[in-house]
Amino acid sequence: MQKVKQALLPVFVFATIDIRRLFRDKIAIFFTFLFPLIFLFIFGGIFGQDSSVSFNVALIDQADSQFSQQFTEQLKKGGVLEVDSTLRTISDAATAMERSQIDAIIVLPPSFGESQAATNYPSGEVRLQYSKNNQQAGQALSSILESHLDSLNKSVVGTQPQPFTVSIEPTGKPGLSSLDYLFPGLVGFTILGLGLFGPTSVFPRLKQRGVLRRYHTTTLQVWQFVLGNVLSNSAAALLAVAVMITVAITVPLFDVSIQGNILLLALFVVLGAVVIFGIGLSIGGWAKNENQAAPLSNLVSFPMMFLSGTFFPRFLMPEWLQNVSSFLPLTPFIDGVRMIMVEGRGLLDVMPQFGMLAVWGIIIYALAFRVFRWE
Amino acid sequence: MTSMIDVRDLTKVYNGEPVVDGVSFTVKKGEIFGILGPNGAGKTTTLEMLEGLRTIDDGSATIDGIDVASNPRRIRSLIGVQPQTPSFEEKTKLTELINFFAATYGKTVNAREFLADVQLLEKANSYPEQLSGGQRQRFSIAAALVHSPKVFFLDEPTTGLDPQARRNLWELIKEVRDRGVSVVMTTHYMDEAEILCDRIAVMDGGKIVALDTPKRLIAALLKKGFKKPQQVQQANLEDVFIDLTGKELRE
Numbered sequence: 331m332q333k334v335k336q337a338l339l340p341v342f343v344f345a346t347i348d349i350r351r352l353f354r355d356k357i358a359i360f361f362t363f364l365f366p367l368i369f370l371f372i373f374g375g376i377f378g379q380d381s382s383v384s385f386n387v388a389l390i391d392q393a394d395s396q397f398s399q400q401f402t403e404q405l406k407k408g409g410v411l412e413v414d415s416t417l418r419t420i421s422d423a424a425t426a427m428e429r430s431q432i433d434a435i436i437v438l439p440p441s442f443g444e445s446q447a448a449t450n451y452p453s454g455e456v457r458l459q460y461s462k463n464n465q466q467a468g469q470a471l472s473s474i475l476e477s478h479l480d481s482l483n484k485s486v487v488g489t490q491p492q493p494f495t496v497s498i499e500p501t502g503k504p505g506l507s508s509l510d511y512l513f514p515g516l517v518g519f520t521i522l523g524l525g526l527f528g529p530t531s532v533f534p535r536l537k538q539r540g541v542l543r544r545y546h547t548t549t550l551q552v553w554q555f556v557l558g559n560v561l562s563n564s565a566a567a568l569l570a571v572a573v574m575i576t577v578a579i580t581v582p583l584f585d586v587s588i589q590g591n592i593l594l595l596a597l598f599v600v601l602g603a604v605v606i607f608g609i610g611l612s613i614g615g616w617a618k619n620e621n622q623a624a625p626l627s628n629l630v631s632f633p634m635m636f637l638s639g640t641f642f643p644r645f646l647m648p649e650w651l652q653n654v655s656s657f658l659p660l661t662p663f664i665d666g667v668r669m670i671m672v673e674g675r676g677l678l679d680v681m682p683q684f685g686m687l688a689v690w691g692i693i694i695y696a697l698a699f700r701v702f703r704w705e
Numbered sequence: 706m707t708s709m710i711d712v713r714d715l716t717k718v719y720n721g722e723p724v725v726d727g728v729s730f731t732v733k734k735g736e737i738f739g740i741l742g743p744n745g746a747g748k749t750t751t752l753e754m755l756e757g758l759r760t761i762d763d764g765s766a767t768i769d770g771i772d773v774a775s776n777p778r779r780i781r782s783l784i785g786v787q788p789q790t791p792s793f794e795e796k797t798k799l800t801e802l803i804n805f806f807a808a809t810y811g812k813t814v815n816a817r818e819f820l821a822d823v824q825l826l827e828k829a830n831s832y833p834e835q836l837s838g839g840q841r842q843r844f845s846i847a848a849a850l851v852h853s854p855k856v857f858f859l860d861e862p863t864t865g866l867d868p869q870a871r872r873n874l875w876e877l878i879k880e881v882r883d884r885g886v887s888v889v890m891t892t893h894y895m896d897e898a899e900i901l902c903d904r905i906a907v908m909d910g911g912k913i914v915a916l917d918t919p920k921r922l923i924a925a926l927l928k929k930g931f932k933k934p935q936q937v938q939q940a941n942l943e944d945v946f947i948d949l950t951g952k953e954l955r956e
Binding site for chain 1: 757778782786788792795808810812
């Protein structure tokens with residue numbers, strides 16, 4: 331017992347000092363805690379409020395009748411159109427569209443809503459102008475206008491029910507934004523960054539300065555040094571993920587929620603951080619200088635960055651690529667975080683992911699110890 | 706006095722070229738043993754083999770009766786090492802570094818005591834990158850002695866230091882010796898070797914070409930009829946410098 335305690339002493343002393351060092355280093359603080367948040371804000375800004383897609387339009391009401399004003403009010407109520415009321419003429423609106431300030435121009439011509447001589451009900455044509463560069467907005471807007479006109483037609487003509495109808499049912503769990511599905515990928519990206527870019531730059535630098543060589547003249551053993559680093563780095567990674575999750579939950583823009591057990595999530599994050607850090611440790615422990623470490627770390631991290639589901643969901647990939655990428659060490663991590671966080675799964679459900687991470691961990695650390703060099 | 710280090714026919718070969726070529730010497734307990742020689746003479750490689758950092762290609766070395774090649778870990782617990790350019794992890798307080806170095810030997814120590822020994826107590830909360838060259842050397846000595854080693858290796862400890870810092874370091878090294886530690890050091894400075902070392906080995910081309918006390922080495926040279934062309938002065942420029950600027954440490 332005394333011996334074990336003595337053997338673990340340098341591990342704990344190193345880990346505590348290493349964590350203190352992290353908080354003394356402004357650049358390290360930035361890359362550990364703020365850098366992931368920047369990604370969160372970028373992706374949260376893009377995907378966070380997907381439920382409220384809106385188009386900026388100019389609405390030029392040339393008819394200016396009671397009918398056209400009612401129609402305008404209805405369009406605005408739909409919530410999809412953000413009408414820029416400062417644009418009152420077609421030429422102003424056209425200029426604004428050229429500058430991409432608005433997506434389209436809706437024109438209600440002077441005759442809009444007037445009754446034709448042959449009929450006793452109002453009719454008219456809504457003109458939609460959009461830029462050729464913005465086809466998607468044009469198509470979306472035209473179908474929005476069509477649906478508005480459709481209900482208008484029904485109320486005016488009062489035709490009997492249509493024989494063929496489509497019923498629309500929005501699906502998906504309530505309260506889950508698309509950021510909920512993307513967030514685990516961002517967690518994976520953070521773990522990848524911390525686990526790879528830290529050790530692959532720090533260890534070669536320490537070697538070149540002879541710091542590790544000095545350690546080697548003491549009775550410090552490789553496993554003690556490695557374990558100390560693993561402890562401090564997984565603690566930092568857990569903290570970074572905790573900061574990320576806290577921000578994602580509390581900032582209304584993101585509206586991310588945790589469905590599953592938070593302790594299970596923490597355990598899983600730590601395991602993932604340890605495994606991914608092992609990759610960085612293998613590279614940094616092997617490399618004599620940064621010139622050896624940098625290309626190797628890029629080579630290893632790029633496939634995971636793009637294929638493990640960090641930014642692009644894996645289900646969008648061709649099947650063969652999905653099969654290949656499922657074997658990358660980051661993939662079970664991101665899948666597991668998604669299952670626990672978003673789908674609320676329990677320990678038994680994520681056992682395959684746990685197992686695969688553990689197998690990777692054994693392989694990676696066996697390699698790390700084999701290739702480690704003090705200088 | 707009993708011998709602490711025993712080196713027999715120590716050899717290191719790089720690419721077929723012997724860098725250290727059959728070197729033999731002993732270092733007694735509580736003496737300062739200097740290894741002198743021009744660059745590339747094999748001084749540092751010799752030290753590194755004794756420290757267990759380099760494999761021994763041929764010959765043998767024992768420290769306190771323990772074979773270096775077969776017990777590297779036990780050897781490391783017996784030795785303290787001062788590298789040529791001591792470098793430490795940044796943003797780490799001196800006390801934390803002392804605690805860490807002690808922990809690598811499975812020990813907990815009072816870090817402030819060790820810092821006080823090398824007059825760095827007021828720097829206890831500084832980082833190593835904030836120290837001057839002399840302070841860093843002194844700190845490195847403190848860090849190397851946390852586990853009370855029996856042998857202390859120093860590789861060119863005073864290179865790049867000002868005269869005051871050098872003198873201060875000499876005193877420190879003498880104190881270490883007086884505690885009964887065997888000190889093995891390399892240097893390029895002859896005045897340093899003459900003042901500090903009890904015995905000197907002069908290396909050239911991987912071999913020891915002379916081994917004795919500084920006094921006897923000088924006497925042997927004079928006996929051969931050597932004479933300096935100029936008159937011997939009772940003082941030199943360094944004496945003038947110290948007289949003008951004092952022995953007090955500047956940092």
